[in-house]
Amino acid sequence: MSTPRGIAILGSTGSIGRSTLAVIALHPEIFKVAMLGAFNSWQAIVEQAKTFHPDTVVLVDEHAAAQARAALRDCGSATIVESGEQALADAVSGGNVAVVMAAIVGAAGLKPTLAGVRAGKRVLLANKEALVMTGRLLMEEVRRAGAQLIPIDSEHNAIFQCMPAGYLPGEEKRGVTRLILTASGGPFRTTAAAKLAHVTPDEACAHPKWKMGRKISVDSATLMNKGLEVIEATLLFGMTETQVDVVVHPQSVVHSLVEYADGSVLAQLGAPDMRTPIAQALAWPERIASGVHSLDLVAIGQLEFEPPDHVRFPSLGLARAAARAGGTAPTVLNAANEVAVQAFLDRRLNFVGIATVIDKVLQRLDSTPVKALGDVLDADAAARRLAVSLIELSVGAFA
Ligand code: NAD
Numbered sequence: 001m002s003t004p005r006g007i008a009i010l011g012s013t014g015s016i017g018r019s020t021l022a023v024i025a026l027h028p029e030i031f032k033v034a035m036l037g038a039f040n041s042w043q044a045i046v047e048q049a050k051t052f053h054p055d056t057v058v059l060v061d062e063h064a065a066a067q068a069r070a071a072l073r074d075c076g077s078a079t080i081v082e083s084g085e086q087a088l089a090d091a092v093s094g095g096n097v098a099v100v101m102a103a104i105v106g107a108a109g110l111k112p113t114l115a116g117v118r119a120g121k122r123v124l125l126a127n128k129e130a131l132v133m134t135g136r137l138l139m140e141e142v143r144r145a146g147a148q149l150i151p152i153d154s155e156h157n158a159i160f161q162c163m164p165a166g167y168l169p170g171e172e173k174r175g176v177t178r179l180i181l182t183a184s185g186g187p188f189r190t191t192a193a194a195k196l197a198h199v200t201p202d203e204a205c206a207h208p209k210w211k212m213g214r215k216i217s218v219d220s221a222t223l224m225n226k227g228l229e230v231i232e233a234t235l236l237f238g239m240t241e242t243q244v245d246v247v248v249h250p251q252s253v254v255h256s257l258v259e260y261a262d263g264s265v266l267a268q269l270g271a272p273d274m275r276t277p278i279a280q281a282l283a284w285p286e287r288i289a290s291g292v293h294s295l296d297l298v299a300i301g302q303l304e305f306e307p308p309d310h311v312r313f314p315s316l317g318l319a320r321a322a323a324r325a326g327g328t329a330p331t332v333l334n335a336a337n338e339v340a341v342q343a344f345l346d347r348r349l350n351f352v353g354i355a356t357v358i359d360k361v362l363q364r365l366d367s368t369p370v371k372a373l374g375d376v377l378d379a380d381a382a383a384r385r386l387a388v389s390l391i392e393l394s395v396g397a398f399a
């Protein structure tokens with residue numbers, strides 16, 4: 001029997017991180033947890049460390065790391081606890097790590113994800129913001145380092161599964177003419193436009209089909225999640241924005257589709273449960289059990305498809321415009337969205353105001369070419385500053 005593969009999980013205490021551990025727990029002979037990382041949730045990570053015995057735990061927050069260190073020492077654990085952003089990047093690059101699950105939410109995940117790529121690891125990408133904000137730079141790093149980037153986002157994982165055998169993201173696509181991303185439509189799919197200004201963060205986070213962290217739940221409600229996913233698909237699979245269609249599919253059973261030059265359309269189906277793409281990516285090119293129940297098509301009965309509503313959900317169009325503009329536009333879109341979503345979750349901005357803020361930031365910051373990581377980080381910081389000041393100025397107008 002070969003030795004288990006070492007897995008590092010960035011964002012282990014989040015929704016994707018916990019689902020990843022649930023899959024790993026089914027296969028102790030294949031996988032070993034090498035590293036767990038999160039921001040400050042020390043109690044949760046200590047419990048995970050007691051079960052999975054990683055070599056290293058990293059909490060970005062120093063105080064939380066000290067609490068975790070003391071708790072693990074008290075129970076005789078051999079796990080080393082580190083703190084700080086750089087420790088995350090160092091830990092994923094170690095020789096004990098073969099696979100990195102990139103599941104930190106938002107731009108905060110960029111540096112450790114990039115470290116995994118540069119170390120030539122197999123990187124399982126849930127953290128779509130890291131790719132959207134860096135654009136082709138991240139794909140170039142993947143190629144240069146000989147890393148493998150496997151998408152975890154259910155739509156992109158579905159597309160990956162429908163690509164020709166042996167295909168990996170970043171490679172030349174063969175005979176593919178169009179990608180069709182499915183969208184659940186989110187919790188407000190049938191909500192009247194006039195009501196959208198009054199919806200609450202809890203209503204926005206009550207997703208009908210998927211249980212996810214709060215930021216991506218709000219993105220799903222505005223359809224910005226689908227906009228980020230259009231950009232993600234262009235980068236992973238080398239398609240233009242116009243070759244990536246979006247169709248609303250409320251049952252969330254067909255996870256996405258690939259159209260070939262001969263007219264064939266291949267789809268991947270399954271229950272809406274992230275353990276399926278996680279297991280697929282962990283084991284690729286093999287297949288392993290994920291713990292997900294099998295699909296009962298008769299019980300589901302009907303699969304419906306409808307076009308997205310760009311009037312009630314302008315964010316998808318903003319993302320498409322940013323994809324066409326290229327350069328720093330996707331970076332600016334992502335940063336403004338992160339700031340606006342946080343303001344909505346903190347009740348400083350209403351739901352409709354999220355797209356308004358992003359639109360204004362995109363209008364005021366011209367897209368510039370991305371030549372190096374510094375260009376990305378500068379555009380990200382400028383967009384955040386502008387979004388914060390627009391939200392502060394307009395308190396009362398939006399909230
Ligand atoms: P979550 O909010 O449940 O978890 C986020 C994790 O990131 C936590 O472990 C948290 O400690 C960590 N984190 C947050 N800020 C950090 C920081 N500054 N430094 C280090 N760690 C930090 O989020 P989630 O739903 O698991 O989503 C994670 C990523 O996966 C997102 O990019 C999301 O878009 C993507 N994704 C999620 C799902 C899903 O079903 N949840 C599906 C597709 C893609």
Ligand code: MG
Pocket residue numbers: 153154155229
């Ligand atoms: Mg998705």
